[in-house]
Amino acid sequence: MGMVLEADGLGKRYGSRWALQDCSFTLPEGRVAALVGPNGAGKSTLLQLAVGLLRPDAGSVRIFGQDPYDNVDVLADLGFVAQDTPLYRDFTAAELVRMGGKLNRSQWDGSVARVRLAQLGIPPDKKVGTLSGGQRAQVALALALAKRPRLLLLDEPVASLDPLARHEFLQALMGSVAETGTTVLLSSHLLADLERVCDQLVLVRSAQVQLAGAIDDILDEHRRLIGPRHDGRPIPGVATVIRESHTDRQSTLLVRTNGPVDEGLFTSSEVGLEDLILAYLDEPAPVGSHSAWGVPA
Numbered sequence: 001m002g003m004v005l006e007a008d009g010l011g012k013r014y015g016s017r018w019a020l021q022d023c024s025f026t027l028p029e030g031r032v033a034a035l036v037g038p039n040g041a042g043k044s045t046l047l048q049l050a051v052g053l054l055r056p057d058a059g060s061v062r063i064f065g066q067d068p069y070d071n072v073d074v075l076a077d078l079g080f081v082a083q084d085t086p087l088y089r090d091f092t093a094a095e096l097v098r099m100g101g102k103l104n105r106s107q108w109d110g111s112v113a114r115v116r117l118a119q120l121g122i123p124p125d126k127k128v129g130t131l132s133g134g135q136r137a138q139v140a141l142a143l144a145l146a147k148r149p150r151l152l153l154l155d156e157p158v159a160s161l162d163p164l165a166r167h168e169f170l171q172a173l174m175g176s177v178a179e180t181g182t183t184v185l186l187s188s189h190l191l192a193d194l195e196r197v198c199d200q201l202v203l204v205r206s207a208q209v210q211l212a213g214a215i216d217d218i219l220d221e222h223r224r225l226i227g228p229r230h231d232g233r234p235i236p237g238v239a240t241v242i243r244e245s246h247t248d249r250q251s252t253l254l255v256r257t258n259g260p261v262d263e264g265l266f267t268s269s270e271v272g273l274e275d276l277i278l279a280y281l282d283e284p285a286p287v288g289s290h291s292a293w294g295v296p297a
Helices: 043-050 093-103 110-119 135-147 163-180 191-199 215-220 273-281 289-293
Strands: 003-014 018-027 032-036 058-063 078-081 152-155 183-187 199-206 209-216 220-227 238-246 250-257 267-269
Touching: 003 183, 018 043, 018 093, 018 183, 018 199, 032 043, 032 135, 032 191, 032 209, 043 058, 043 152, 078 135, 093 110, 093 135, 110 135, 135 152, 135 163, 163 183, 163 191, 191 220, 191 273, 199 215, 209 215, 215 220, 215 273, 238 273, 250 273
Parallel strands: 018 209, 032 183, 032 199, 078 152, 152 183
Antiparallel strands: 003 018, 003 058, 199 209, 220 250, 220 267, 238 250
């Protein structure tokens, strides 16, 4: 299976602050990957680097084996829906479909957009600026899919949608993926939705990739351990303790394993995807944050 996206030591800096640093992962062809992380973690920066809107300050990102920055050959196979679903608000949906055909002559399939928008009941002659947020998101997705991209990048496309609109959006997305085999990298905070549609995970925190790979493999190497109060000594088979809580006599640990764990000492159980993601995202406030606000830590 070929790699659609390859990041190696990728970094982007704004002044003295690294928005993304030492980021390395791969995305295999035909997969649907969840890109998750807290606000400000670097997710949008990563997507903009992948689509060629930004140039890296360190490392590299390759799309279909090529540098995407200022590369029209790569752009022809990319679809991108930005976080605020930017559309020409004074254009109608039908006009945007026609414009897409003029700007993407090589592989544009306007019928994909027209059929999808007709199924959703979106009027062709109404300015998109007057449509609801959910309808605008559907128009943006329909335009991206009409391009027949090999890789589709979505930056929190369902963040402002109600549950029904989110369901319709994700249903439309998965229908297209099943039909065309498009690879998808989908950024979202809605973990339940991601768990339902994604088979890969890229987790970004503090400007760095903390986890990347197939979701089943990631879940297999993490366990929840319950046993006698842990004193901090190394546990055979445990590579890292991700989260821990203690009572006077008992410890509960969420761990990443690197071998068999002694189940005579600990009771071991599986970890769900949402619990795992939340454990990785749960980090203390930066040093100095409390003093800067004049409150006790």
